[in-house]
Amino acid sequence: MEKIIVRGGKRLSGTVKVEGAKNAVLPVIAASLLASEGKSIIRKVPTLSDVYTIGEVLRHLNTDISFEGNTVYIDASKELKVEAPFEYVRKMRASVLVMGPLLARQGKARVALPGGCAIGSRPIDLHLKGFEAMGARVSVGNGYIEASADQLTGAKIYLDFPSVGATQNIMMAAVLAKGTTILENCAKEPEIADLAAYLNKMGAHVRGAGTETIIIEGVDTLYGADHTIMPDRIEAGTFMVAAAITGGNVLIEDAIAEHMASVIAKLKEMNVKVMEEENGLRVIGPEKLKPVDIKTMPYPGFPTDMQSQMMALLLCAEGTSVITETVFENRFMHVEEFRRMNTDIKIEGRSVIIQGPCDLQGAEVAATDLRAAAALIIAGLKADGYTRVTELKHLDRGYLDFHIKLRGLGADIERVHEDAHEVTYEERSIATDLNT
Numbered sequence: 001m002e003k004i005i006v007r008g009g010k011r012l013s014g015t016v017k018v019e020g021a022k023n024a025v026l027p028v029i030a031a032s033l034l035a036s037e038g039k040s041i042i043r044k045v046p047t048l049s050d051v052y053t054i055g056e057v058l059r060h061l062n063t064d065i066s067f068e069g070n071t072v073y074i075d076a077s078k079e080l081k082v083e084a085p086f087e088y089v090r091k092m093r094a095s096v097l098v099m100g101p102l103l104a105r106q107g108k109a110r111v112a113l114p115g116g117c118a119i120g121s122r123p124i125d126l127h128l129k130g131f132e133a134m135g136a137r138v139s140v141g142n143g144y145i146e147a148s149a150d151q152l153t154g155a156k157i158y159l160d161f162p163s164v165g166a167t168q169n170i171m172m173a174a175v176l177a178k179g180t181t182i183l184e185n186c187a188k189e190p191e192i193a194d195l196a197a198y199l200n201k202m203g204a205h206v207r208g209a210g211t212e213t214i215i216i217e218g219v220d221t222l223y224g225a226d227h228t229i230m231p232d233r234i235e236a237g238t239f240m241v242a243a244a245i246t247g248g249n250v251l252i253e254d255a256i257a258e259h260m261a262s263v264i265a266k267l268k269e270m271n272v273k274v275m276e277e278e279n280g281l282r283v284i285g286p287e288k289l290k291p292v293d294i295k296t297m298p299y300p301g302f303p304t305d306m307q308s309q310m311m312a313l314l315l316c317a318e319g320t321s322v323i324t325e326t327v328f329e330n331r332f333m334h335v336e337e338f339r340r341m342n343t344d345i346k347i348e349g350r351s352v353i354i355q356g357p358c359d360l361q362g363a364e365v366a367a368t369d370l371r372a373a374a375a376l377i378i379a380g381l382k383a384d385g386y387t388r389v390t391e392l393k394h395l396d397r398g399y400l401d402f403h404i405k406l407r408g409l410g411a412d413i414e415r416v417h418e419d420a421h422e423v424t425y426e427e428r429s430i431a432t433d434l435n436t
């Protein structure tokens, strides 16, 4: 078993660069299945375990995919298989994003039901309703969802909730449908606009991505395209919180302020200085943090993917803060782990009440999801003594070289095997690299 061991008390300073966004690259790689001609080149790809998993799914579906550093080459021109088995979907629910492209291109998709996960039940009914509205027959049986249609047709679709995944899956189905699709109340996350930009480079006609109405005119054929993935706004936000909790001074290179307005607003309300510089955002942590209330919401609201990291920061604020989680039904599993670090947190329904400032103490804690992993490490940066964080498979889904980047900023942190030798970058790459 691997652990990250962090000894609190160091102020972070220096520069850290963010990777391409995990939540942008997964749908973009899935969308590459739509190209029946030509090859795609995807740049600034973070080499995370989730990215290798979607790569395995594409290989299984009969595409040629290869990784060279941060660039991925995809040739999906051969006849595709249509089934994404449970072994992949179980590892990563975003595997369901191959459903829209397969249905659009092959007229059929069979994908294992994703089931719940550590943050809630996460159904995909809105994805399926969208496919049905475009004329697909959808059935569920033996743990699989099957959808088929000789030719999808454009439709007017209203999403009951602005689901990120449903917006992406329906968009990817609609680009090859006959006629026009109008998708209303859709998700407005920057990752949706990134996907639309890639689809348009492939020859699609998508307008309005990033607003609540997306209009898609179907085309007959899509082609491979060259696309650079947007910077990861959640990784950027995570380092902003890490800088703030240590009273540090850190430049987060490639962070885009426009993508992070809600996070920046809350940090400023807490007395953290956030300044836009030419190549990123500078964050300077204050002597004393002010408490704030936070409610997670779809974009441009406060992101649920920053909720646990902000909880770590609010533990150090002078007074009472309330966090309300409205996006996922059960994303407070990390509270029990924070309690092991001498904190005062109460859960009331969908809210937590945090009484700060806590005298954080290092402890052995287990990551419950990928953002919780980062949040526990961040708390460890401030805690007295050693914090040992286990279940690092979650961290590796979403953060590349997290401890190495923190150490570059001055943190006292290492990643070790149970037998206590430090895990090198090469060892981890060998363990996850699809090409070996």
Ligand SMILES: CC(=O)N[C@H]1[C@@H](OP(=O)(O)OP(=O)(O)OC[C@H]2O[C@@H](n3ccc(=O)[nH]c3=O)[C@H](O)[C@@H]2O)O[C@H](CO)[C@@H](O)[C@@H]1O
Pocket: 022, 023, 024, 026, 094, 120, 121, 122, 123, 124, 125, 126, 127, 128, 161, 162, 163, 164, 165, 166, 187, 298, 304, 305, 327, 328, 329
């Ligand atoms: C790979 C990726 O990009 N993951 C992100 C994506 O997940 P994901 O696309 O799964 O998130 P959604 O926006 O779809 O889910 C939000 C809420 O809608 C519900 N829902 C969703 C679809 C559906 O058909 N029915 C339904 O009820 C979900 O259970 C959840 O409560 O957006 C989330 C919300 O910003 C982020 O936390 C995830 O990091």
Ligand SMILES: C=C(OP(=O)(O)O)C(=O)O
Pocket: 023, 093, 094, 119, 305, 370, 371, 398
């Ligand atoms: C919840 C997340 O991802 P996923 O939807 O892939 O589980 C996340 O990125 O915080």
